[in-house]
Amino acid sequence: MNAALRPALRADSWPDDTLSPEHSRLMPSGNRMPLMGLGTLRLSVHTVQTVGHAFEAGFRMVDTSPDFHTQRGVGDAIRACGFDRDDIFVISKVEASADSYAALHKNLGQLRLKYVDLVLIHGSRGGDVDELAWHGLRRAKRDGLAHDIGVCNYAIDSIEELVYRTGEMPAVNQIEWSPFGHSPRMLDFCRDNDIVIQASSPLTRATRLNDDKVGTMAARYGKTPAQLLIRWNLQQGVVPLPKANHEQHLRENLNVFDFDIAPQDMLRLNGLNEHFSASARLEYI
Numbered sequence: 527m528n529a530a531l532r533p534a535l536r537a538d539s540w541p542d543d544t545l546s547p548e549h550s551r552l553m554p555s556g557n558r559m560p561l562m563g564l565g566t567l568r569l570s571v572h573t574v575q576t577v578g579h580a581f582e583a584g585f586r587m588v589d590t591s592p593d594f595h596t597q598r599g600v601g602d603a604i605r606a607c608g609f610d611r612d613d614i615f616v617i618s619k620v621e622a623s624a625d626s627y628a629a630l631h632k633n634l635g636q637l638r639l640k641y642v643d644l645v646l647i648h649g650s651r652g653g654d655v656d657e658l659a660w661h662g663l664r665r666a667k668r669d670g671l672a673h674d675i676g677v678c679n680y681a682i683d684s685i686e687e688l689v690y691r692t693g694e695m696p697a698v699n700q701i702e703w704s705p706f707g708h709s710p711r712m713l714d715f716c717r718d719n720d721i722v723i724q725a726s727s728p729l730t731r732a733t734r735l736n737d738d739k740v741g742t743m744a745a746r747y748g749k750t751p752a753q754l755l756i757r758w759n760l761q762q763g764v765v766p767l768p769k770a771n772h773e774q775h776l777r778e779n780l781n782v783f784d785f786d787i788a789p790q791d792m793l794r795l796n797g798l799n800e801h802f803s804a805s806a807r808l809e810y811i
């Protein structure tokens with residue numbers, strides 16, 4: 527990475543962040559991003575109701591996308607919840623295409639919002655670098671349609687290539703991240719370059735919540751496996767986006783700010799890495 531392209535580390539970025547529900551991350555725009563958010567892939571058809579329950583439980587960030595078919599419901603839930611628009615952090619996505627500016631416009635139409643807090647290029651296969659799409663998002667940012675811009679599923683090489691070609695670092699890389707599938711190299715790279723990792727499928731789509739080691743460790747802390755996995759993300763400075771339809775799950779997933787995973791247990795959880803992916807493969811490895 528060309529050192530000149532690296533933004534200076536911001537004063538209150540990881541690892542100095544305090545882990546509390548009220549705390550947030552400072553973004554390049556000066557906007558603040560909550561430490562965790564609600565995923566909405568395969569959310570119930572009752573999106574407005576479920577997102578409303580999530581707001582009641584304490585969530586203040588929602589991850590949506592046209593292909594999740596939740597944008598209308600998320601927008602309606604925001605209008606119905608009684609909070610100011612500024613109090614909710616909305617993430618949307620555009621497919622890698624030259625017309626990302628128009629795609630974001632369309633998303634805003636579905637959300638019926640004037641701006642999103644973060645818009646991401648929805649990359650796949652490690653993130654084929656799409657310079658034109660990135661320029662479209664940069665323009666959207668300049669025009670106030672998005673506060674910050676980032677990518678999904680980008681490998682380190684793709685991020686470096688994007689920055690080399692355009693001179694602008696993504697604020698976020700949204701990638702699958704759990705003890706069973708993660709990358710120490712990516713974590714170091716993102717820390718060094720002040721890129722926030724947002725964890726998609728942080729609960730492995732519930733496929734590994736019955737793992738014996740996780741269950742035993744979680745019980746030792748008086749927590750559930752889901753809470754242990756979410757806390758493991760938070761303690762690395764990674765921003766998890768657990769999806770939950772059930773109200774009990776929504777509340778449980780936020781109840782992760784009253785315990786610390788000890789360093790040796792963090793290492794044990796790191797040791798579960800097998801590059802597992804809930805969506806067939808880890809695209810950024």
Ligand SMILES: NC(=O)c1ccc[n+]([C@@H]2O[C@H](COP(=O)([O-])OP(=O)(O)OC[C@H]3O[C@@H](n4cnc5c(N)ncnc54)[C@H](OP(=O)(O)O)[C@@H]3O)[C@@H](O)[C@H]2O)c1
Pocket residue numbers: 564565566567568589590648678679700725726727728729730731732735750752753767768769770771772774775776778779804
């Ligand atoms: N950018 C991308 O390419 C991409 C790809 C995948 C995902 N994502 C984002 O990441 C979000 C999260 O990933 P995901 O939806 O794939 O899966 P996930 O959050 O890892 O897992 C969701 C599953 O976990 C269950 N669950 C939630 N809380 C639980 C708890 N406390 N105890 C037990 N089970 C619990 C849910 O059940 P219930 O629903 O029944 O409560 C659901 O079955 C997505 O919704 C999406 O916003 C982005």
